[in-house]
Amino acid sequence: MARLAGVSQTTVSLVLGGNKQGIVIQEATRDRVLEAARTLGYVPDPAARRLAAARNNLLGVFSFTATFPTEVEHSYYRFLVGIEQEAAARGYDLVLFTGSSSGGAGAGAPGALDRVRLADGCLLLGRHVPSEPLRRLVADGFPLVHLGRRDEPEGLAWAGADYAAASAEVVEHLAGLGHRRVLLVREDDDAQASADRQRGFLDGLAAAGLPAPEGTVVRTARPAAEIDAAWLRARHAEGVTAFVAEETDTGDAWRALTAAVSGAGLRVPEEVSLALLGSPPADLAGAPEPTGFDIPRAEMGATAVRLLTDLLADGHRPSQALVTCAFRPGSTVAPPPRRASPPPPRPPSP
Amino acid sequence: MARLAGVSQTTVSLVLGGNKQGIVIQEATRDRVLEAARTLGYVPDPAARRLAAARNNLLGVFSFTATFPTEVEHSYYRFLVGIEQEAAARGYDLVLFTGSSSGGAGAGAPGALDRVRLADGCLLLGRHVPSEPLRRLVADGFPLVHLGRRDEPEGLAWAGADYAAASAEVVEHLAGLGHRRVLLVREDDDAQASADRQRGFLDGLAAAGLPAPEGTVVRTARPAAEIDAAWLRARHAEGVTAFVAEETDTGDAWRALTAAVSGAGLRVPEEVSLALLGSPPADLAGAPEPTGFDIPRAEMGATAVRLLTDLLADGHRPSQALVTCAFRPGSTVAPPPRRASPPPPRPPSP
DNA sequence: TTGTAAGCGTTATCAC
DNA sequence: GTGATAACGCTTACAA
Numbered sequence: 001m002a003r004l005a006g007v008s009q010t011t012v013s014l015v016l017g018g019n020k021q022g023i024v025i026q027e028a029t030r031d032r033v034l035e036a037a038r039t040l041g042y043v044p045d046p047a048a049r050r051l052a053a054a055r056n057n058l059l060g061v062f063s064f065t066a067t068f069p070t071e072v073e074h075s076y077y078r079f080l081v082g083i084e085q086e087a088a089a090r091g092y093d094l095v096l097f098t099g100s101s102s103g104g105a106g107a108g109a110p111g112a113l114d115r116v117r118l119a120d121g122c123l124l125l126g127r128h129v130p131s132e133p134l135r136r137l138v139a140d141g142f143p144l145v146h147l148g149r150r151d152e153p154e155g156l157a158w159a160g161a162d163y164a165a166a167s168a169e170v171v172e173h174l175a176g177l178g179h180r181r182v183l184l185v186r187e188d189d190d191a192q193a194s195a196d197r198q199r200g201f202l203d204g205l206a207a208a209g210l211p212a213p214e215g216t217v218v219r220t221a222r223p224a225a226e227i228d229a230a231w232l233r234a235r236h237a238e239g240v241t242a243f244v245a246e247e248t249d250t251g252d253a254w255r256a257l258t259a260a261v262s263g264a265g266l267r268v269p270e271e272v273s274l275a276l277l278g279s280p281p282a283d284l285a286g287a288p289e290p291t292g293f294d295i296p297r298a299e300m301g302a303t304a305v306r307l308l309t310d311l312l313a314d315g316h317r318p319s320q321a322l323v324t325c326a327f328r329p330g331s332t333v334a335p336p337p338r339r340a341s342p343p344p345p346r347p348p349s350p
Numbered sequence: 351m352a353r354l355a356g357v358s359q360t361t362v363s364l365v366l367g368g369n370k371q372g373i374v375i376q377e378a379t380r381d382r383v384l385e386a387a388r389t390l391g392y393v394p395d396p397a398a399r400r401l402a403a404a405r406n407n408l409l410g411v412f413s414f415t416a417t418f419p420t421e422v423e424h425s426y427y428r429f430l431v432g433i434e435q436e437a438a439a440r441g442y443d444l445v446l447f448t449g450s451s452s453g454g455a456g457a458g459a460p461g462a463l464d465r466v467r468l469a470d471g472c473l474l475l476g477r478h479v480p481s482e483p484l485r486r487l488v489a490d491g492f493p494l495v496h497l498g499r500r501d502e503p504e505g506l507a508w509a510g511a512d513y514a515a516a517s518a519e520v521v522e523h524l525a526g527l528g529h530r531r532v533l534l535v536r537e538d539d540d541a542q543a544s545a546d547r548q549r550g551f552l553d554g555l556a557a558a559g560l561p562a563p564e565g566t567v568v569r570t571a572r573p574a575a576e577i578d579a580a581w582l583r584a585r586h587a588e589g590v591t592a593f594v595a596e597e598t599d600t601g602d603a604w605r606a607l608t609a610a611v612s613g614a615g616l617r618v619p620e621e622v623s624l625a626l627l628g629s630p631p632a633d634l635a636g637a638p639e640p641t642g643f644d645i646p647r648a649e650m651g652a653t654a655v656r657l658l659t660d661l662l663a664d665g666h667r668p669s670q671a672l673v674t675c676a677f678r679p680g681s682t683v684a685p686p687p688r689r690a691s692p693p694p695p696r697p698p699s700p
Numbered sequence: 701t702t703g704t705a706a707g708c709g710t711t712a713t714c715a716c
Numbered sequence: 717g718t719g720a721t722a723a724c725g726c727t728t729a730c731a732a
Contacts, residue, residue, distance in 0.1 A: 008703050013727055026701065041486055043467040046408075047400040048725035051708045055727095056397075058445070066438075068431045077427060081418045088448030093465070095408065095445050098438035115443065118396040118406070136391055286636055358719050363711060376717065398709035401724050 007033060016044055017053075050118065059087050059308060060122030062097040062113065064129050076125050079147055082301030083123065090309050095119050113137065121308045123147060123301075143311040145304045149192045149320075157311060157318030159304035163193055163277065164200030166293040166325035170244065170275050171204025173291070173327070177335045179242040179273060180210060183235060185253050186246045188221040197246045197277045223256035229263030236264070236272060241336035247278020247295070254280060254290070269334035276332075291330030296323050357383060366394055409433075409442045409658060410472030412463065414479055426475050429497055432651030433473060440659050445469050463487065471658045473497060473651075493661040495654045499542045499670075507661065507668030509654035513543055513627065514550030516643040516675035520594065520625050521554025523641070523677070527685045529592040529623060530560060533585060535603050536596045538571040547596045547627045573606035579613030586614065586622060591686035597628020597645070604630060604640065619684035626682075641680030646673050 007029060014023055015033040036042070046056040061067065061083065069075050087094055097115055113133040116122040121143030124134075129146070135153045137144060149160035174182055184201045186194050198217055205212045220226045223245075235243075243261075245253040254276050258268075266272045268288070276292035303321050310316055357379060364375055365383040386392070400406035411433065413426060437444055447465055463483040466472040471493030474484075479496070485503045487494060499510035524532055534551045536544050548567055555562045570576045573595075582593075593611075595603040604626050608618075616622045618638070626642035653671050660666055 009726080010703060010728085011701090014702090017727070024701070029702080038464075041464045041467065041483075041490065043464050045401070045725050046468045047397045047406050048708090049727080050397040051395070051401050051710090051724090052726040052728080054708085066434060068427065068434045075427075077418065084418045084446065084448055093445055093447050093468075095443055096434065097443050098434055114393045115396050117393070118400070118443075136393075359710085360712090360719060361717085363709095364718090367711070374717065379717080395709050398724090399711070401708085401726085402710040402712080404711095404724065 012037075013044075017049075047118070050120070055120055055312075056118075057092050058095050058119040059092045059305065060095045060097055060116040060119035061125065062116050062122055063125035065126055067096055067098070067125070076147075078297030079125065079301040079304075082298035082303075083305055084301075085298075086302035086305035090305065092120075092305075092309065097122075117142060121145070121312050123304050123308060143308060144318075145308045145311070147300060147304050149196065149322075151192075155318055157307050157320055159300050159307055159321045159323065161193075161295050161300055161325050162322040163196035163325065164203065165322075166327070167197045167200030167244075167277050168204035168207060169200075169327055170277060170292055171201055172208050174242045174244075174273060174275065174333060175204070175208030175210055177273070177333065179336050181238070181240040182210070182216075182242040182244060183240050184217045184244045184246070185223065185227060185257060186217060186219055187223075187248045187253065188219040194246060201244060201277075220253075223252045224259075227253070227256040227260050229260050229265075232257075232260040232266070232272075233264045236266065242273035242275065242333070244275045244277060247276060247280075247292075251281025251284070255284065258284070258287070268332050271337055273333040273336065275330075288332055289328070289330040291328065291333040293325040293327050295325055299323050362387075363394075367399070405470055406468075407442050408445050408469040409437050409655065410445045410447060410466040410469035411475065412447045412466050412472055413475035415476055426497075428645075428647030429475065429651040429654075432648035432653075433655055434651075435648075436652035436655035440655065442470075442655075442659065467492060471495070471662050473654050473658060493658055494668075495658040495661070497650060497654050499546060499672075501542070505668055507657050507670055509650050509657055509671045509673065510542075510546075511645050511650055511675050512672045513546040513675065514553065516677070517547045517550030517594075517627050518554035518557060519550075519677055520627060520642055521551055522558050524592045524594075524623060524625060524683065525554070525558030525560055527623070527683065529686050531588070531590040532560070532566075532592040532594060533590050534567045534594045534596070535573065535577060535607060536567060536569055537573075537598045537603065538569040544596060551594060551627075570603075573602045574609075577603070577606040577610050579610050579615075582607075582610040582616070582622075583614045586616065592623035592625065592683070594625045594627060597626060597630075597642075601631025601634070605634065608634070608637070618682050621687055623683040623686065625680075638682055639678070639680040641678065641683040643675040643677050645675055649673050 011025065011029060012033055014025055015030050016037060019025070046058055050056040050058075061080075063076060067076055067080075084094065095118065097112075113130075114137075116137070122145075124144060124146040126147075129150075131152050134144075134156070138153045138156055144156060146156055146158040147160075148158060150156055150158045171182060182205065184198060186198055201217070202212055205216070218227075232243075243257055245257045247254070257274060261268055261272055261274065268274055274290060276290035278292060278295055280287070280290050300323050303323055307319060307321060311318060361375065361379060362383055364373055365380050366387065411430075434444065445466075445468065447462075463480075464487075466487070472495075474494060474496040476497075479500075481502050484494075484506070488503045488506050494506060496506055496508040497510075498508060500506055500508045521532060532555065534548060536548055551567070552562055555566070568577075585593075593607055595607045597604065607624060611618055611622055611624065618624050624640060626640035628642060628645055630637070630640050650673050653673055657669060657671060661668060
């Protein structure tokens with residue numbers, strides 16, 4: 001203990017700790033403590049600190065899949081960039097709770113989530129955060145911020161991307177170019193992110209005064225199998241001039257779409273326009289840049305940290321923040337070819 | 351407290367905690383405690399248990415550059431993959447010290463390194479870890495493991511890649527193919543990793559019975575400027591048939607080399623062979639795969655964690671581990687063209 | 701301005 | 717087997 005190096009324990013705590021009480025300490029004493037601490041390399045024990053004061057300047061990061069999966073592009077890397085920066089700027093260190101990594105106790109393990117109580121507050125990552133343990137944490141008033149929209153446990157704070165607005169913007173861009181029939185290809189799951197995109201897509205259609213007949217939104221669990229050249233040619237023949245895919249974990253929807261178009265022998269963007277609600281998968285890095293929007297992951301991470309530290313500081317009630325996604329012009333969209341403006345007279349095949 | 355719900359505190363701890371002592375507890379009591387805990391939604395406070403147990407199951411990760419730079423390829427990502435997995439498997443959480451991120455206190459800030467003491471032990475990342483603060487930590491017996499070889503403070507444990515052996519292997523591969531004159535292009539710094547590669551390179555030359563005349567190792571601080579088409583043509587004219595570059599943070603050496611070769615109008619591998627001691631930069635992903643070796647970063651991370659937890663567990667003295675790098679055949683190496691086998695008769699330009 | 705003492709919620713060591 | 721009781725290292729009234 002640094003107390004050996006001069007003064008008393010209280011003083012040490014006052015000097016090294018926040019000294020929220022505004023107690024005045026002699027410059028000399030202060031320096032003596034600092035000096036001693038440096039000499040001994042003394043650091044207050046976070047656990048003890050947290051136990052006594054309920055605060056230790058540690059922010060937790062908990063994800064229900066490995067935080068660092070083998071494949072970079074499937075990871076939370078971009079989020080962490082922002083999280084780390086913002087946390088550092090605010091004087092917090094990060095605790096990565098590994099509860100859910102393969103080999104670990106597993107996210108389902110009872111108490112896995114409870115470990116986050118070691119930190120002052122915690123960031124939650126991932127689509128599939130189990131509700132039950134979460135609910136208790138929230139009920140206990142433990143400061144939590146989820147990365148991504150999440151309505152589930154009421155009162156949970158979150159920082160999400162405004163997929164809806166960005167998706168609407170893409171659709172309106174398409175409409176402005178003259179497209180009248182636009183299709184959305186999405187995953188067949190219930191993720192909030194997918195739902196938001198679909199809502200934005202439909203809103204965009206509505207805003208542009210375009211109809212959204214049956215079949216405008218295509219849900220598929222296996223894009224590679226269902227979205228093929230024949231399918232695409234059929235839709236194109238029906239008068240569809242633009243296809244929109246959502247970004248998925250695997251990027252399969254977009255991959256299937258581009259493959260189908262080239263399989264159908266159609267040129268992009270001269271004959272068909274393609275848009276992607278998110279970023280393209282890494283392995284398509286060489287291909288022409290898709291029109292769509294970028295998910296501001298780093299900014300979302302930073303925003304989440306800001307939300308969390310605000311929560312910690314003034315005990316405000318949990319709030320939520322929507323971060324704007326930047327429109328990406330890309331080069332896969334153009335005005336539709338003349339003949340396709342109105343739906344062709346030939347009756348659509350059932 | 352669950353003690354209200356039946357029995358005593360000790361019993362609760364025994365039931366809910368690990369019960370390492372192997373103490374036997376009545377089934378009935380046990381159930382009563384479990385039941386009560388569930389009813390009250392009671393969860394042992396992790397901070398308290400860690401305080402009492404004098405261990406907090408936290409492994410530190412400290413780097414002197416931001417742990418998550420904006421560009422993925424410049425990051426410690428691959429290391430973290432292994433670190434996270436192994437830590438999780440062993441029941442440890444990770445503390446990411448943000449001390450060195452932009453916006454933070456800065457790595458140079460006094461006491462920045464001392465903060466790691468809040469963890470049970472710490473992993474050190476990065477080439478340029480300052481020695482002085484480190485030395486004290488080591489002297490105090492704080493469990494530390496450096497990622498990468500490091501002789502500096504005696505008694506520091508490390509987990510490194512066997513660059514020397516892998517580099518030698520690459521050179522011998524080249525020699526086996528018939529190359530007699532091979533050059534190494536390396537950075538002009540004093541990193542251990544560079545030194546190891548150079549040593550392995552020279553060892554490989556020696557093992558193959560090849561000479562290493564002056565100029566065999568080219569040190570350059572600005573590869574892009576010095577390694578150009580003219581330079582390469584000159585070396586080639588002198589009889590050099592293979593060029594080896596080390597992997598650097600920026601990948602510049604390799605990038606310069608490949609650019610110089612194509613600038614000189616030489617075909618790879620028909621006219622010149624190229625090898626890379628490490629992995630190619632991400633932006634060259636589309637190019638033919640360089641012959642060389644892969645740095646087993648994830649495995650290094652996992653090994654480091656293993657070393658560290660061993661240190662924690664049985665208090666063994668710090669040890670070091672060398673992880674083998676896998677040879678990567680690639681497609682940038684082939685036997686040298688006939689005429690170049692012996693150095694050409696024409697005198698080398700000075 | 702500085703020191704004293706009482707917890708914070710567990711775990712560990714003993715008697716019972 | 718189970719229950720007191722003393723740490724664990726710190727913060728925070730409160731006393732000096």
